[in-house]
Amino acid sequence: xxxxxxxxxxxxxxxxxxxxxxxxxxxxxxxxxxxxxxxxxxxxxxxxxxxxxxxxxxxxxxxxxxxxxxxxxxxxxxxxxxxxxxxxxxxxxxxxxxxxxxxxxxxxxxxxxxxxxxxxxxxxxxxxxxxxxxxxxxxxxxxxxxxxxxxxxxxxxxxxxxxxxxxxxxxxxxxxxxxxxxxxxxxxxxxxxxxxxxxxxxxxxxxxxxxxxxxxxxxxxxxxxxxxxxxxxxxxxxxxxxxxxxxxxxxxxxxxxxxxxxxxxxxxxxxxxxxxxxxxxxxxxxxxxxxxxxxxxxxxxxxxxxxxxxxxxxxxxxxxxxxxxxxxxxxxxxxxxxxxxxxxxxxxxxxxxxxxxxxxxxxxxxxxxxxxxxxxxxxxxxxxxxxxxxxxxxxxxxxxxxxxxxxxxxxxxxxxxxxxxxxxxxxxxxxxxxxxxxxxxxxxxxxxxxxxxxxxxxxxxxxxxxxxxxxxxxxxxxxxxxxxxxxxxxxxxxxxxxx
Numbered sequence: 001x002x003x004x005x006x007x008x009x010x011x012x013x014x015x016x017x018x019x020x021x022x023x024x025x026x027x028x029x030x031x032x033x034x035x036x037x038x039x040x041x042x043x044x045x046x047x048x049x050x051x052x053x054x055x056x057x058x059x060x061x062x063x064x065x066x067x068x069x070x071x072x073x074x075x076x077x078x079x080x081x082x083x084x085x086x087x088x089x090x091x092x093x094x095x096x097x098x099x100x101x102x103x104x105x106x107x108x109x110x111x112x113x114x115x116x117x118x119x120x121x122x123x124x125x126x127x128x129x130x131x132x133x134x135x136x137x138x139x140x141x142x143x144x145x146x147x148x149x150x151x152x153x154x155x156x157x158x159x160x161x162x163x164x165x166x167x168x169x170x171x172x173x174x175x176x177x178x179x180x181x182x183x184x185x186x187x188x189x190x191x192x193x194x195x196x197x198x199x200x201x202x203x204x205x206x207x208x209x210x211x212x213x214x215x216x217x218x219x220x221x222x223x224x225x226x227x228x229x230x231x232x233x234x235x236x237x238x239x240x241x242x243x244x245x246x247x248x249x250x251x252x253x254x255x256x257x258x259x260x261x262x263x264x265x266x267x268x269x270x271x272x273x274x275x276x277x278x279x280x281x282x283x284x285x286x287x288x289x290x291x292x293x294x295x296x297x298x299x300x301x302x303x304x305x306x307x308x309x310x311x312x313x314x315x316x317x318x319x320x321x322x323x324x325x326x327x328x329x330x331x332x333x334x335x336x337x338x339x340x341x342x343x344x345x346x347x348x349x350x351x352x353x354x355x356x357x358x359x360x361x362x363x364x365x366x367x368x369x370x371x372x373x374x375x376x377x378x379x380x381x382x383x384x385x386x387x388x389x390x391x392x393x394x395x396x397x398x399x400x401x402x403x404x405x406x407x408x409x410x411x412x413x414x415x416x417x418x419x420x421x422x423x424x425x426x427x428x429x430x431x432x433x434x435x436x437x438x439x440x441x442x443x444x445x446x447x448x449x450x451x452x453x454x455x456x457x458x459x460x461x462x463x464x465x466x467x468x469x470x471x472x473x474x475x476x477x478x479x480x481x482x483x484x485x486x487x488x489x490x491x492x493x494x495x496x497x498x499x
Contacts, residue, residue, distance in 0.1 A: 043300030043312035059275030067336035078328030090357030097487030115143015117488035124154030138238035325425035411443035
């Protein structure tokens, strides 16, 4: 009798366990997958869906036809490191201390003691807590010391380079020679090592062949997707190209094939890569449960001569990357999620990379961190095309490092009067320009050509007040903001080298 009772209890408990497993699997099956493709320095006008007539991007054309274009999707900085900090944390880079540091300045360099503070909560950590497999393939650039690497910031797997592909050993030697001292830039640190390709926390090649990065990344990304197709996953795929070098890299199959030299070659290979990802999702039958986002970390950085787009195009927007222009902050963005994102549609509302963390968290069944300020918003209804849905931003701030230069509210963008600046998209130090307020309607005046500040003093006053609140919270120049948090720092940083 006792044996029968024990057996009955065993099977009763087993039944509950199995029911729990089935319930968990059913719950997990409703969780969408997320893929972010984050290109490097791709300009607003560099792909066909956003107006390019030079670069052939058939797979992105397909993505736009089957998905939704975002014409006012912004990053939070016109340069790599702070932009990437925002997409990871859902915060302005000023909030998390990744906008500037005394050793490297505006972007992290190799062998830096600084990086994204491990106390920050990343989008990968939020999704990992919801049962997601997480991976990063590509360019990190948020700290190359072990404490700051992707595997310590919520990613189960990392394959890629720890910083920009132009930060090679030879580049470090040129910098050191220019400064007439070893190391870079001002604390006698170790010289830059050969550009390392890493798998998880180990350097597996150094120097890596940059010509093969796009292809290798794509193959690795697709292999990882196939391995995790039966569970909810998050893939962060920050491509290295078109990159920061004067001559972007591409595979032999694409080299010399475009109408725009190495820049065009690299973009057309990126388009091929995107096609490979979309096709893999369809092949595996998981396309209808996967949200794919294509975007860029900032606009094309080089100011071209009229008609010269050999280093990219931000047209029809004004300005270049590495500034606070629309050409630096507004990036070409397409979202694709068959049967959920409405096909062949456009969203003209302001939203940003900071919004991805809270949006993904909600879609995954969780929530953004509640114990700290998160600057992003849930934009699910903008993604799914709900009629009448508006931008969640009362104010959006444009910083050049420590200096707030502009603020946007609705269609209005106000450049604040500044007498001193590192760089400015509308004023020149060489010309002796003095600061004055500039107001543009960036919806109607897409090229930011018509300063209407004199015609709208009430709008200037309202946006100026919003900027003052932002400065108090996020800081401005030498004044630290009340809401800023600390950057991560280690002692005695060491280079990532092949062992």
